[in-house]
Amino acid sequence: MESALKPFRVLAYIVGTMLLILCAAIVLRYGFDIPEPSKIVSPIHGFLYMLYLIAVLNLGMKARWTWGYMLGVMLAGTVPLLSFVIERKVTARVQETIAA
Template sequence: MAGALTRYRVMAYVVGVMLLVLVFVAVPLRYAAGVPEVSAVVSPLHGFLYIVYLVAAFDLALKARFTAKGTVLVLLAGVVPFVSFWAERRVSLRVRAGQPL
Protein backbone atom coordinates (compact mmCIF):
# COMPACT_ATOMS: atom_id res chain seq x y z
CA MET A 1 0.00 0.00 0.00
CA ALA A 2 3.00 2.32 0.46
CA GLY A 3 3.51 2.48 -3.32
CA ALA A 4 -0.13 3.38 -3.93
CA LEU A 5 0.05 6.11 -1.29
CA THR A 6 3.23 7.55 -2.79
CA ARG A 7 1.73 7.58 -6.30
CA TYR A 8 -1.39 9.28 -4.96
CA ARG A 9 0.61 11.90 -3.05
CA VAL A 10 2.74 12.78 -6.08
CA MET A 11 -0.28 13.06 -8.36
CA ALA A 12 -2.22 15.13 -5.80
CA TYR A 13 0.57 17.70 -5.73
CA VAL A 14 1.09 17.68 -9.49
CA VAL A 15 -2.62 18.08 -10.22
CA GLY A 16 -2.94 20.75 -7.54
CA VAL A 17 -0.09 22.81 -8.95
CA MET A 18 -1.34 22.41 -12.52
CA LEU A 19 -4.83 23.52 -11.48
CA LEU A 20 -3.41 26.60 -9.78
CA VAL A 21 -1.40 27.44 -12.90
CA LEU A 22 -4.51 26.96 -15.01
CA VAL A 23 -6.81 29.05 -12.81
CA PHE A 24 -4.43 31.83 -11.78
CA VAL A 25 -2.13 32.11 -14.82
CA ALA A 26 -3.51 30.52 -17.99
CA VAL A 27 -7.15 31.62 -17.75
CA PRO A 28 -6.35 35.25 -16.83
CA LEU A 29 -3.81 35.40 -19.65
CA ARG A 30 -6.40 34.05 -22.05
CA TYR A 31 -9.24 36.38 -21.12
CA ALA A 32 -7.53 39.48 -19.71
CA ALA A 33 -4.44 39.66 -21.89
CA GLY A 34 -5.66 37.89 -25.02
CA VAL A 35 -2.92 35.23 -24.88
CA PRO A 36 -4.67 31.89 -25.47
CA GLU A 37 -1.49 29.87 -26.08
CA VAL A 38 -0.75 29.21 -22.40
CA SER A 39 -4.28 27.97 -21.77
CA ALA A 40 -4.11 25.85 -24.92
CA VAL A 41 -1.14 23.97 -23.42
CA VAL A 42 -2.02 23.93 -19.72
CA SER A 43 -5.70 22.92 -20.07
CA PRO A 44 -5.18 19.59 -21.85
CA LEU A 45 -2.11 18.86 -19.73
CA HIS A 46 -4.14 19.34 -16.56
CA GLY A 47 -6.90 17.17 -18.03
CA PHE A 48 -4.49 14.34 -18.77
CA LEU A 49 -2.81 14.60 -15.37
CA TYR A 50 -6.21 14.65 -13.66
CA ILE A 51 -7.01 11.31 -15.31
CA VAL A 52 -3.72 9.91 -14.00
CA TYR A 53 -4.66 11.33 -10.57
CA LEU A 54 -8.02 9.55 -10.76
CA VAL A 55 -6.31 6.24 -11.46
CA ALA A 56 -3.82 6.73 -8.59
CA ALA A 57 -6.54 7.84 -6.15
CA PHE A 58 -8.86 4.98 -7.11
CA ASP A 59 -6.02 2.47 -6.74
CA LEU A 60 -5.31 3.79 -3.25
CA ALA A 61 -9.01 3.78 -2.40
CA LEU A 62 -9.28 0.11 -3.31
CA LYS A 63 -6.15 -0.89 -1.41
CA ALA A 64 -6.97 1.20 1.70
CA ARG A 65 -10.67 0.25 1.55
CA PHE A 66 -12.09 3.76 1.46
CA THR A 67 -15.84 4.17 1.80
CA ALA A 68 -17.75 5.14 -1.34
CA LYS A 69 -18.20 8.67 0.00
CA GLY A 70 -14.50 8.98 0.87
CA THR A 71 -13.51 7.69 -2.56
CA VAL A 72 -15.75 10.18 -4.40
CA LEU A 73 -14.52 13.10 -2.28
CA VAL A 74 -10.87 12.20 -2.90
CA LEU A 75 -11.53 11.82 -6.64
CA LEU A 76 -13.17 15.25 -6.79
CA ALA A 77 -10.38 16.94 -4.83
CA GLY A 78 -8.43 17.56 -8.05
CA VAL A 79 -11.00 19.95 -9.51
CA VAL A 80 -11.10 22.65 -6.80
CA PRO A 81 -8.02 24.84 -6.33
CA PHE A 82 -6.08 24.11 -3.12
CA VAL A 83 -8.33 21.17 -2.12
CA SER A 84 -6.00 18.51 -3.51
CA PHE A 85 -3.29 19.67 -1.09
CA TRP A 86 -5.64 19.48 1.89
CA ALA A 87 -7.06 16.12 0.79
CA GLU A 88 -3.58 14.67 0.24
CA ARG A 89 -2.56 15.57 3.78
CA ARG A 90 -5.74 14.18 5.30
CA VAL A 91 -5.63 10.96 3.25
CA SER A 92 -1.93 10.39 3.98
CA LEU A 93 -2.38 10.76 7.73
CA ARG A 94 -5.43 8.48 7.83
CA VAL A 95 -3.96 5.78 5.60
CA ARG A 96 -0.74 5.68 7.60
CA ALA A 97 -2.76 5.44 10.84
CA GLY A 98 -4.93 2.68 9.40
CA GLN A 99 -8.10 4.75 9.85
CA PRO A 100 -10.99 4.49 7.39
CA LEU A 101 -11.76 7.35 5.06
Protein backbone atom coordinates in the same frame (compact mmCIF):
# COMPACT_ATOMS: atom_id res chain seq x y z
CA MET B 1 -1.36 0.11 0.65
CA GLU B 2 1.92 2.02 1.07
CA SER B 3 2.79 1.27 -2.55
CA ALA B 4 -0.38 3.08 -3.66
CA LEU B 5 0.14 6.04 -1.32
CA LYS B 6 3.28 7.43 -2.95
CA PRO B 7 1.84 7.78 -6.50
CA PHE B 8 -1.26 9.38 -5.00
CA ARG B 9 0.81 11.91 -3.06
CA VAL B 10 2.99 12.80 -6.04
CA LEU B 11 0.00 13.18 -8.36
CA ALA B 12 -1.95 15.22 -5.80
CA TYR B 13 0.86 17.78 -5.70
CA ILE B 14 1.37 17.77 -9.46
CA VAL B 15 -2.35 18.11 -10.21
CA GLY B 16 -2.72 20.86 -7.60
CA THR B 17 0.19 22.78 -9.08
CA MET B 18 -1.06 22.30 -12.63
CA LEU B 19 -4.51 23.51 -11.60
CA LEU B 20 -3.01 26.72 -10.24
CA ILE B 21 -1.06 27.17 -13.48
CA LEU B 22 -4.26 26.49 -15.44
CA CYS B 23 -6.10 29.15 -13.45
CA ALA B 24 -3.37 31.65 -14.30
CA ALA B 25 -3.58 30.61 -17.96
CA ILE B 26 -7.34 31.14 -17.93
CA VAL B 27 -6.85 34.63 -16.50
CA LEU B 28 -4.43 35.33 -19.34
CA ARG B 29 -6.89 33.94 -21.88
CA TYR B 30 -10.00 35.79 -20.81
CA GLY B 31 -8.50 38.78 -19.02
CA PHE B 32 -5.71 39.68 -21.39
CA ASP B 33 -6.71 37.92 -24.61
CA ILE B 34 -3.64 35.62 -24.59
CA PRO B 35 -5.05 32.15 -25.39
CA GLU B 36 -1.80 30.23 -26.03
CA PRO B 37 -0.90 29.27 -22.42
CA SER B 38 -4.32 27.74 -21.74
CA LYS B 39 -4.18 25.81 -25.01
CA ILE B 40 -0.97 24.19 -23.80
CA VAL B 41 -1.76 23.76 -20.10
CA SER B 42 -5.37 22.50 -20.42
CA PRO B 43 -4.66 19.13 -22.09
CA ILE B 44 -1.64 18.51 -19.85
CA HIS B 45 -3.72 19.14 -16.74
CA GLY B 46 -6.52 16.96 -18.11
CA PHE B 47 -4.16 14.04 -18.71
CA LEU B 48 -2.56 14.38 -15.28
CA TYR B 49 -5.98 14.62 -13.65
CA MET B 50 -6.93 11.29 -15.24
CA LEU B 51 -3.77 9.76 -13.75
CA TYR B 52 -4.75 11.29 -10.39
CA LEU B 53 -8.18 9.65 -10.63
CA ILE B 54 -6.55 6.28 -11.27
CA ALA B 55 -4.19 6.79 -8.32
CA VAL B 56 -7.14 7.65 -6.04
CA LEU B 57 -9.06 4.61 -7.25
CA ASN B 58 -6.03 2.37 -6.68
CA LEU B 59 -5.42 3.72 -3.17
CA GLY B 60 -9.11 3.73 -2.30
CA MET B 61 -9.57 0.11 -3.30
CA LYS B 62 -6.52 -0.98 -1.31
CA ALA B 63 -7.55 1.08 1.71
CA ARG B 64 -11.18 -0.08 1.37
CA TRP B 65 -12.66 3.40 1.33
CA THR B 66 -16.32 3.99 0.66
CA TRP B 67 -17.25 5.18 -2.82
CA GLY B 68 -18.40 8.49 -1.37
CA TYR B 69 -15.04 9.14 0.28
CA MET B 70 -13.22 8.19 -2.93
CA LEU B 71 -15.42 10.54 -4.93
CA GLY B 72 -14.67 13.37 -2.50
CA VAL B 73 -10.92 12.79 -2.82
CA MET B 74 -11.28 12.67 -6.61
CA LEU B 75 -13.17 15.96 -6.67
CA ALA B 76 -10.45 17.59 -4.55
CA GLY B 77 -8.37 17.76 -7.73
CA THR B 78 -10.87 20.17 -9.25
CA VAL B 79 -10.68 22.91 -6.60
CA PRO B 80 -7.53 25.07 -6.46
CA LEU B 81 -5.42 24.37 -3.34
CA LEU B 82 -7.79 21.67 -2.05
CA SER B 83 -5.71 18.80 -3.40
CA PHE B 84 -2.86 19.89 -1.12
CA VAL B 85 -5.12 19.84 1.95
CA ILE B 86 -6.76 16.53 1.07
CA GLU B 87 -3.37 14.92 0.36
CA ARG B 88 -2.33 15.62 3.95
CA LYS B 89 -5.57 14.25 5.37
CA VAL B 90 -5.48 11.14 3.20
CA THR B 91 -1.82 10.49 4.06
CA ALA B 92 -2.57 10.75 7.78
CA ARG B 93 -5.58 8.45 7.42
CA VAL B 94 -3.64 5.82 5.48
CA GLN B 95 -0.68 5.94 7.87
CA GLU B 96 -3.09 5.46 10.79
CA THR B 97 -4.59 2.45 9.03
CA ILE B 98 -1.13 0.99 8.37
CA ALA B 99 -0.10 1.49 12.00
CA ALA B 100 -3.25 -0.19 13.32
